[in-house]
Amino acid sequence: MTPSDSDVALMLRVRDGDADAFRELVERHQRAVINTIHRAIGDAWEAEDLAQRVFLQVYRSAKRYQPTAKFTTWLFTITRNTILNEHRRRSRHAAESLEALQDPADPESTGWQAPDTTSPDPAQEVIESELKKKIMEAVQELPEAQRTAVILCRYEGLSYEEIAQVLRCSVSATKSLLHRARLTLKEKLRGYYQ
Amino acid sequence: MSCRAIREQFDERLDGRLARSQEAAFDAHVAACPDCRPEWRAYAGAWEIIERQAGIEPSFGFVERTLRRLDEQPTVGRSWFWQPSVRWVTLAAAVVALSVGGWAERERRQERRQAELYAHVQQADYLEDFDVIANLDQIEGGNHL
Numbered sequence: 001m002t003p004s005d006s007d008v009a010l011m012l013r014v015r016d017g018d019a020d021a022f023r024e025l026v027e028r029h030q031r032a033v034i035n036t037i038h039r040a041i042g043d044a045w046e047a048e049d050l051a052q053r054v055f056l057q058v059y060r061s062a063k064r065y066q067p068t069a070k071f072t073t074w075l076f077t078i079t080r081n082t083i084l085n086e087h088r089r090r091s092r093h094a095a096e097s098l099e100a101l102q103d104p105a106d107p108e109s110t111g112w113q114a115p116d117t118t119s120p121d122p123a124q125e126v127i128e129s130e131l132k133k134k135i136m137e138a139v140q141e142l143p144e145a146q147r148t149a150v151i152l153c154r155y156e157g158l159s160y161e162e163i164a165q166v167l168r169c170s171v172s173a174t175k176s177l178l179h180r181a182r183l184t185l186k187e188k189l190r191g192y193y194q
Numbered sequence: 195m196s197c198r199a200i201r202e203q204f205d206e207r208l209d210g211r212l213a214r215s216q217e218a219a220f221d222a223h224v225a226a227c228p229d230c231r232p233e234w235r236a237y238a239g240a241w242e243i244i245e246r247q248a249g250i251e252p253s254f255g256f257v258e259r260t261l262r263r264l265d266e267q268p269t270v271g272r273s274w275f276w277q278p279s280v281r282w283v284t285l286a287a288a289v290v291a292l293s294v295g296g297w298a299e300r301e302r303r304q305e306r307r308q309a310e311l312y313a314h315v316q317q318a319d320y321l322e323d324f325d326v327i328a329n330l331d332q333i334e335g336g337n338h339l
Contacts, residue, residue: 022264026257034256035249044250051252052260059264135247153209154244160209179205186240193239 007071015062022062026055029072032156033079039151040083042140054082069165076158076166080148087144131192138188146181149174195223200230204237 007028013021033054038047057078065074139147145167152158152166164174200223206212207220224234 019261019264023257023261026260030252030256030260031249034252038250039247047250048253048256051256052263055260056263131243132247135244139244139247150244154241155247155249175205182205182208182237182241185244186236189240189243190236193236193243 008067011058011062011065011071012067014059015065022055022059025058029075030055032072033075036076036079036151036156037083039136039139039155040147041086042136046086050082050086051079054079057082070162072156072158073162073165076152076156076162080166083148084144134189134192138185141188142181142184145169146177146184149177150181150185153178195219197223197227197230200224200227201233204234208238208241 007025010021010025010028014025030051034047034051037050037054038044041047041050054075058075061078139150142150148167149163152163153160158166160171160174160178163178164171167174167177169177200220203212203216203220207217212220224230
């Protein structure tokens with residue numbers, strides 16, 4: 001059974017009210033959902049809160065779930081809608097989260113620690129930190145559809161077809177979004193790559 | 195292969211969507227072309243580098259907290275009222291009730307209007323009679339002259 005098949009099997013059990021199956025789904029996909037949201041909004045604490053809302057939505061929608069598409073495509077569609085709602089809510093209320101008061105592109109400022117892959121050299125650490133900040137900014141500044149396409153393609157490894165389903169557009173439109181995003185990233189990150 | 199054709203394949207090359215022969219032709223062109231080589235290196239370089247943005251780990255107890263929030267939510271699905279079939283029947287009943295209510299109200303208004311009109315006509319007859327009587331006095335008075 002592929003992970004995709006087992007996701008569908010788990011979801012069908014959730015549909016029948018199996019709480020253990022739901023727990024397993026959350027355990028399996030928590031990292032992907034949290035990181036997708038974090039990369040889109042740049043706020044680690046809120047990313048967790050929104051990720052919880054995504055999973056609650058999954059649970060609430062379980063009765064209506066039809067295994068017509070890959071589970072992850074459905075999950076990322078809910079994730080994207082949740083992010084969009086959050087952006088709308090933020091622009092409506094102009095609410096400032098704790099994160100907004102800090103530097104949104106600085107993962108250090110959130111109290112969150114990415115896995116330590118840096119060298120012990122302090123100068124190198126500063127460069128790495130600066131680079132991560134720059135990358136975060138560059139991705140977050142992309143228009144929403146381009147950003148989602150980049151996150152799903154680069155970080156979550158979704159195919160063009162799956163991204164097209166999440167974005168509710170054609171495969172050619174998805175390719176075009178990715179192309180434009182890459183051109184922008186190339187310009188914004190110029191000087192940071194060899 | 196032209197430079198333009200090569201640049202149109204940048205995305206497919208990055209995503210590993212080129213056939214092996216196309217990939218070999220692409221790589222050969224880029225290696226030899228002084229215009230395409232820096233373009234490709236910049237394009238691919240930016241894409242490679244964003245992967246260095248490591249993800250965050252869920253905080254301790256994330257799953258438990260999610261499940262706890264679930265306990266605060268209604269059970270799977272919504273209450274019976276929000277079942278689509280119940281919702282549609284309720285909506286249809288509301289539409290029927292409004293239509294019947296509207297029709298009854300219209301009938302009632304029409305009856306009331308007819309009654310008012312009848313009363314008005316009755317009153318008008320009386321006034322007409324009254325006028326005739328009043329005029330009669332004048333006529334009679336005139337006759338006296």
